[in-house]
Amino acid sequence: MPGFHFTLRHTAPGGARLGELRTPRGIVHTPAFMPVGTNATVKALTFDDVRALGAEIVLANTFHLYLRPGVEVIRRAGGLHRFMGWDGPVLTDSGGFQVFSLAKLRRVSDEGVVFRSPLDGGEHAWTPERVMEIQRGLGSDLIMPLDVCLGYPAADADAAEALRITALWAQRSRAVGGAEEQMLFGIVQGGFSAALRAEAADRMVALGFPGYAVGGLSVGEPRALAYALLEAVTARLPADAPRYLMGVGGPPDLLEAAARGVDMFDCVLPTRVARTGTIFTRTGRVNVRNARYRDDHTPPDPDCRCAVCARYTRAYVRHLFHADEMLGPRLATYHNLAFLAALMGEAREAIAADRFEGWRRGVLDAYATSW
């Protein structure tokens, strides 16, 4: 794994961490939010936009890209970076979450998982080894092993069995590895029991990965439970490896998780809600479609310095949404991701200055609307 290195720069009194993940394609300053480009595009944006709004790393989706356009097309294009026009680091998930969300999931065994494509009904057999091979074909930088994902609630017996298979697959994934220039994370599952989460963390640490992801949270469980489980996990992870909380992206959740020592996040929420007109502000979410913004000639978020807030008004963005114009989702998406990039930048400054807890409390107090 040459070219990758995680440096923990500072740990704030409460546990929040300031770090740098060096990769062959650039440095990621953590805590970092990673925009999601499911189909090799962050919906409505170019990767020039993504760079301009302040992101240093993006996600793409192994499951979606495997089904369409297919890994061979991307391999022949020269890899995912060249295919989609982004030269920074890319993290691909394993596709486990998507496979286990399918209604037509056929069969899970120790060997792997057989599923039907939601696009054409075709049957596909994935093993942990195959998923590593797919990600080698994509040429992403940070890669994930196949894992078993559960919804909420889940019985402890089911969670224990999922943990057993996930650990087995992690071991096999680690044995085959990615390409030389890929960094393979271990994924900590374990359902909704702190004991199983702790066991999952211990088993992954015993296998030894250069980075650890926490999966299977933010799937409907109470927030307090998610935070408790997260704490149970991060307490057992080595300090010198980056920690990635999968699928979390609401502004308050990011701060709560960063406070518990998480370094990296991804979520479709900021971009998904943007496409319905919801924009993040420091006082909470605003739906710009609302009639009250018809004649509001102020920026979408008056406290934001992004290119969208510098040029456009709520009245204009509202008009775009009501006229069903693509520029509406585009501008809202740009702003929401710029908002999170700026928020993470402030978090890093606060951690560096040992004032993270006070800063976080101030931000959460101002963020008044429901999460």
Add this chain to the structure above:
Amino acid sequence: MPGFHFTLRHTAPGGARLGELRTPRGIVHTPAFMPVGTNATVKALTFDDVRALGAEIVLANTFHLYLRPGVEVIRRAGGLHRFMGWDGPVLTDSGGFQVFSLAKLRRVSDEGVVFRSPLDGGEHAWTPERVMEIQRGLGSDLIMPLDVCLGYPAADADAAEALRITALWAQRSRAVGGAEEQMLFGIVQGGFSAALRAEAADRMVALGFPGYAVGGLSVGEPRALAYALLEAVTARLPADAPRYLMGVGGPPDLLEAAARGVDMFDCVLPTRVARTGTIFTRTGRVNVRNARYRDDHTPPDPDCRCAVCARYTRAYVRHLFHADEMLGPRLATYHNLAFLAALMGEAREAIAADRFEGWRRGVLDAYATSW
């Protein structure tokens, strides 16, 4: 009308014209294609994109903006330019074409036209004076008088009556005028008879406008007829005023019309077909959704120097369309408009060098697919 001036720089042997339209918001080099931003947005693009792809002037639609968001919202935003974030010249059409395309058109009289909104069914009464007032509220730079539009075919008697009302309305529009910094064009209608077209041109010239539009063509009539009618009109227009052919935008049509002395064009075609995956190339239209481009890792148009063709491939753009990603229409739209801006730039160079006819024939010969 201070701040506006049209300079005819050169007329090529066949009749094609090189010109410059100076406006208070910038110079338009002609022949020029004007991208259409119906709802105060060129679909899928920002106006920064529109500027970057080489456009110097854009269109917006009086009818659409009057209905939504309403002229008062735009007036309070500080005018259309500030509302939509474009500081270059804007041309607004009169809305006549849209009103006369409505199924629920209620009544035309010498006074004006009464119609029902397609958005909410509400009744609206437009007079020529009201349409001038609306465009004053929008604050556009080049403005159009209300006119009566016909489809193809149209009986000469209907065309003559439409001409009579259009001339009456043109006179009334001219009497009230736009704001001081607005340039009002006369619109030449006249249906599909060369005699009526000539009469329409003469009547508009007799009223005296600083610019002339040719309306009511490209509505289904044979191309040869359109060109003959266009020639009948441009032959009678003064050389020192700009000529704007409304609703024409296919690459070959632009060259045929420029050859007949037209200076400005607009059309939704280049952006509309882009949204279904059709891109312009020098050898004709290409639909990038086609299976043959699945593994085509060359630029959308190999001869194009636009930002899209510099970075992306047909395989990627095809993938975006198949995955229903907004970036597909966005990239195709950008390219098609950049293609036309570059084509018009070449046309201007060819006119300046007195080699327009040869250049035009070469381009048309290479453009093999159906128009």
